[in-house]
Every structure is written in structure tokens, then in C-alpha cells.
Amino acid sequence: MNLIERAKNIILTPQKEWLVIEVENTVTIDLFKNYVAPLAAIPAVASFIGMSIIGFSVPMLGTIRLPIIAGISAMVMSFVFALIGVYLIALLIDALAPQFGATKNPAQALKVAAYSFTPAWLAGILSLLPSLSMLGVLAGLYGIYLLYLGLPVLMKVPQEKAAAYTAVSVVCSILIMIVFTMVVGSVGGGSIYGMGAIPTASRTSETAGTLNELEKMGKKMEEASKKMDDAKKSGDPQAEMKAATEALGVALGGSSQAEVVDKDKLKALLPETIGDLKRNSLEGEKSAMGEFKVAKAEARYADENNHQIKISITDTGGSKMFGAMFAWGMMEQDKETDAGYEKMGKVNGRPTHERFQKDGSTGEYSLLVGGRFLVETRGENVDMATIKTASAAVAYDKLEAMKNEGIKP
Structure with a gap:
């Protein structure tokens, strides 16, 4: 498994990639060592640099930086908790399987949990600039779509129950991540005013309702990926740049097409x-x-x-x-x-x-x-x-x- 190719494929062509992942005999330690750990390190390190090295602006106070020791502690705990979080969410997905007519399979549950986190981890680079870190939420939402696509393939959940299975898994996962975030915040300076907005409640119905938009977005991402492949084959750098820009626009703009108000x-x-x-x-x-x-x-x-x-x-x-x-x-x-x-x-x-x-x-x-x-x-x-x-x-x-x-x- 090539990390770069896998990350690219799971984001741009998820439906095809889940079929590839399904038949892979992946050893747990290899999955963590070769994929989860390298990607989970991105947001942890970027957040440390953004908060402790670059700093963030506060009105009337200027640029503020977290103390280095506190920043390092938060970075380490964020990384460790990311690894633990993937494992716990996999256990959760596996435990919920019978409730939705899916097949219990710990190995497959771990794969679907790990690979669904890919866009969120990659977007962690935005934490270099704290003011942009909220954009990571968008990447996390695309991760929900990846989970929605992966559950029927890896966990064999009936398609008509995939949305409910995804929604319940996401809600329970959010609760897990809330606990982790609170712990990291208490160590890394969460007491600083204005930092670390943490959700205290999530609504299953609204999560499920988002999936239709995410599915449309996913289809457009696949179309954008095909355009990128065609542009690459053409050997025209300008065409490649245009296709890449369109793909980024789809990722940022989602599935809706509209002309903004004047x-x-x-x-x-x-x-x-x-x-x-x-x-x-x-x-x-x-x-x-x-x-x-x-x-x-x-x-x-x-x-x-x-x-x-x-x-x-x-x-x-x-x-x-x-x-x-x-x-x-x-x-x-x-x-x-x-x-x-x-x-x-x-x-x-x-x-x-x-x-x-x-x-x-x-x-x-x-x-x-x-x-x-x-x-x-x-x-x-x-x-x-x-x-x-x-x-x-x-x-x-x-x-x-x-x-x-x-x-x-």
C-alpha cells in the first residue's frame, strides 16, 4: 500500500477504492504504522507550529503564542488520542453492525474507520494558520461521506440502512472525540479565552440529512478526478492546473451550483x-x-x-x-x-x-x-x-x- 496513492484515491475515487480496500488483508499494526500514524501526525504537528511558533492574533492583545511546553504536550496527546480514537471508533462501528443488519468484522471496521479520517488529517495542515483551522470541519464532513460509502462495502450493511448506520456511528464518534478534545484542551491551554469551540450536542437526523448533499459532492469529486486524469494524459500544464482548480472548487463549494447575489x-x-x-x-x-x-x-x-x-x-x-x-x-x-x-x-x-x-x-x-x-x-x-x-x-x-x-x- 502506497500512502500517497491510497490517500489520493480514497478522496478522489472513493467508490472504486473501497472495493480495493475490501479485499486487502491488512495487518493492524501495519495499517497504524504505515498510514494512520503518518497522517495523524499532520494536524498534531501543524497545530503545534500554528499555536506555539506562528501564534494567533487576538484583538487588543496582538499575537499570542502558547508556551512551548504546553504546545508540545498538546501535540503529543493529540497524536496519541488520534490513534486511540481510530481504534475506539472501529470498535464502535463493529459493535453497532448487528443493529443495522451489517456483518461484524473488526478488521474491516478498523479499515473503514481509518481511511474515512483521511481528508480530516490532510486538512490538518490548515492548523498552521489558526484562523483557517475551521476549514478542517469541511474535510471532516467529507470524511462522513467516505464512511457512508465504505460501510456497505466493508461491513455489508444494506444500502437502505447505510445512512442511519453512518449517522449513529458519527454521533457516537463525536462524543468520543469531545472527551479527547476536552482532555487535550485542559493540557494545551484550552483555558485561553476564545479557543477550542467544542460541540456539546449533535443531532442524528441532521447528520443523516447532510448525507444527500455529501453524496452529490462525492459524485462531483469523481467527475473532477476524471477531468484531472484526462488533463494529465494530455500533457498540457495549463489544462492540469485548470482541472486541479476546479477540483478544489468542488471540494470547497460542495454540490450546489449558484451565482452569488450581486x-x-x-x-x-x-x-x-x-x-x-x-x-x-x-x-x-x-x-x-x-x-x-x-x-x-x-x-x-x-x-x-x-x-x-x-x-x-x-x-x-x-x-x-x-x-x-x-x-x-x-x-x-x-x-x-x-x-x-x-x-x-x-x-x-x-x-x-x-x-x-x-x-x-x-x-x-x-x-x-x-x-x-x-x-x-x-x-x-x-x-x-x-x-x-x-x-x-x-x-x-x-x-x-x-x-x-x-x-x-
């Missing part, structure tokens, strides 16, 4: 004043990478007493996978420290994220409207009530009315 429409939703704060800047932009499209409008407000508000509206182009990147639909959190608090949940059915420092220096309130519009409001030297009032000034109902705009049938 940036000027988004700019029009940002008011000229919010209470005593006057708008002093207004910007709009649109960008695209393959099928992944984004439009954004941003405004800044301030008064003479240095009270500041920044509001941004980002249109993800109707991409449900990009919205799922924030995992709000599957997360709840209520965390409080001496420095501040952080909450994740839903308000009027919309996923929300709220964070505030008790000294009133900074705070933010974000929510997802219509499954595609991300409204982010950040404030300095203002209270949370002011931040939420500023957010509501965007007029969520108007955004909601545009949720299907540009989406192709």
Missing part, C-alpha cells in the same frame, strides 16, 4: 447609521474558485468615543457544504471563563455564534441566514446588546428572501 445588493443592506454610530466605510467584493463562489459586503461604524462596529455579509453562493463548514446545525455550546463567554446554538432556527469579553473590549455575533448568508458583527468598546442591535439592522428577512437567488435546478 455585491451591490449586499451593500444596500448595510445601513448608514446604527444608533449614534455613523458608517465611515463601505466595501464590496466578489471572488470565485471553480464552483466555489463568494460575494461579500462590509461596513465599519464608529463614534467620537471610540465605539466601533464592523458588519460583514458573506454570500456563499447557496453552497450548503460551505454553510456546514461552521457546523452550527450540529453544534451547541455554552462556555464561560473569567475573561468572557462563548455560545453556539440557534435563534429562530438560524445557527448562531456569540462571543464576548467581560471587560467590554471586544465581542462578536454571527449567524447564518437562509443557509447561505453569513452575517458577522464585531464590536469594540460596546456591549453585546449594541452588537446584536447592529446585526439585526441588516434585515434578516430580506436576506432570507434571497436564499434561492441564483441557484440552478
Whole structure:
């Protein structure tokens, strides 16, 4: 087994690769030594570099770095727990098999668990820049799709029960990973305000509902892979680059195809004043990478007493996978420290994220409207009530009315 080829194939052509994996006689220690350990080391090492060497920016405080010893401890524990986690999740998958008409087989369960983690481990390189680490959630969601494809092949679960088997396995696995994350956080500096948002609840039905979108995404990934192979055979570097860019766009944008709302429409939703704060800047932009499209409008407000508000509206182009990147639909959190608090949940059915420092220096309130519009409001030297009032000034109902705009049938 070649690690690079296996990782590439399980991500780009998973349906074919699971059939190859099914008949392999893989020794457990070899699977861990030659595949799991090298890939699991990527997020552990990258996170250490990102948090302890590069550091992360905190408003009013500048760049903060975790102490080296704490960073090393967290890195080692993260790596060890990744290995243990794969093994425990494999035991879980095997134990659940009879409940869904599948065949108990510890060796096959271990393979399906290990290889399903591939995209999440590879995306761990994003932890070099802590601000990008949330993109790893998207890779984790693709891992759910890989699990969904692998269970019928390796565990012989009937296709009609594969979604339920996947959903229950994922929910139970999340509970396992929550415990691990909490332990790592307690050692590696999880007490630092604003770090380590951990889901405290996950909904089986929502996990299962995501699988349809993931399946569409998987089919597009296979199509993108074929285009990459054809471009490679052509020997045209420009064609290869174009195909690779399209594949990345599919991975980021998921299965939805839509034209984003015009940036000027988004700019029009940002008011000229919010209470005593006057708008002093207004910007709009649109960008695209393959099928992944984004439009954004941003405004800044301030008064003479240095009270500041920044509001941004980002249109993800109707991409449900990009919205799922924030995992709000599957997360709840209520965390409080001496420095501040952080909450994740839903308000009027919309996923929300709220964070505030008790000294009133900074705070933010974000929510997802219509499954595609991300409204982010950040404030300095203002209270949370002011931040939420500023957010509501965007007029969520108007955004909601545009949720299907540009989406192709």
C-alpha cells in the first residue's frame, strides 16, 4: 500500500477504492504504522507550529503564542488520542453492525474507520494558520461521506440502512472525540479565552440529512478526478492546473451550483447609521474558485468615543457544504471563563455564534441566514446588546428572501 496513492484515491475515487480496500488483508499494526500514524501526525504537528511558533492574533492583545511546553504536550496527546480514537471508533462501528443488519468484522471496521479520517488529517495542515483551522470541519464532513460509502462495502450493511448506520456511528464518534478534545484542551491551554469551540450536542437526523448533499459532492469529486486524469494524459500544464482548480472548487463549494447575489445588493443592506454610530466605510467584493463562489459586503461604524462596529455579509453562493463548514446545525455550546463567554446554538432556527469579553473590549455575533448568508458583527468598546442591535439592522428577512437567488435546478 502506497500512502500517497491510497490517500489520493480514497478522496478522489472513493467508490472504486473501497472495493480495493475490501479485499486487502491488512495487518493492524501495519495499517497504524504505515498510514494512520503518518497522517495523524499532520494536524498534531501543524497545530503545534500554528499555536506555539506562528501564534494567533487576538484583538487588543496582538499575537499570542502558547508556551512551548504546553504546545508540545498538546501535540503529543493529540497524536496519541488520534490513534486511540481510530481504534475506539472501529470498535464502535463493529459493535453497532448487528443493529443495522451489517456483518461484524473488526478488521474491516478498523479499515473503514481509518481511511474515512483521511481528508480530516490532510486538512490538518490548515492548523498552521489558526484562523483557517475551521476549514478542517469541511474535510471532516467529507470524511462522513467516505464512511457512508465504505460501510456497505466493508461491513455489508444494506444500502437502505447505510445512512442511519453512518449517522449513529458519527454521533457516537463525536462524543468520543469531545472527551479527547476536552482532555487535550485542559493540557494545551484550552483555558485561553476564545479557543477550542467544542460541540456539546449533535443531532442524528441532521447528520443523516447532510448525507444527500455529501453524496452529490462525492459524485462531483469523481467527475473532477476524471477531468484531472484526462488533463494529465494530455500533457498540457495549463489544462492540469485548470482541472486541479476546479477540483478544489468542488471540494470547497460542495454540490450546489449558484451565482452569488450581486455585491451591490449586499451593500444596500448595510445601513448608514446604527444608533449614534455613523458608517465611515463601505466595501464590496466578489471572488470565485471553480464552483466555489463568494460575494461579500462590509461596513465599519464608529463614534467620537471610540465605539466601533464592523458588519460583514458573506454570500456563499447557496453552497450548503460551505454553510456546514461552521457546523452550527450540529453544534451547541455554552462556555464561560473569567475573561468572557462563548455560545453556539440557534435563534429562530438560524445557527448562531456569540462571543464576548467581560471587560467590554471586544465581542462578536454571527449567524447564518437562509443557509447561505453569513452575517458577522464585531464590536469594540460596546456591549453585546449594541452588537446584536447592529446585526439585526441588516434585515434578516430580506436576506432570507434571497436564499434561492441564483441557484440552478
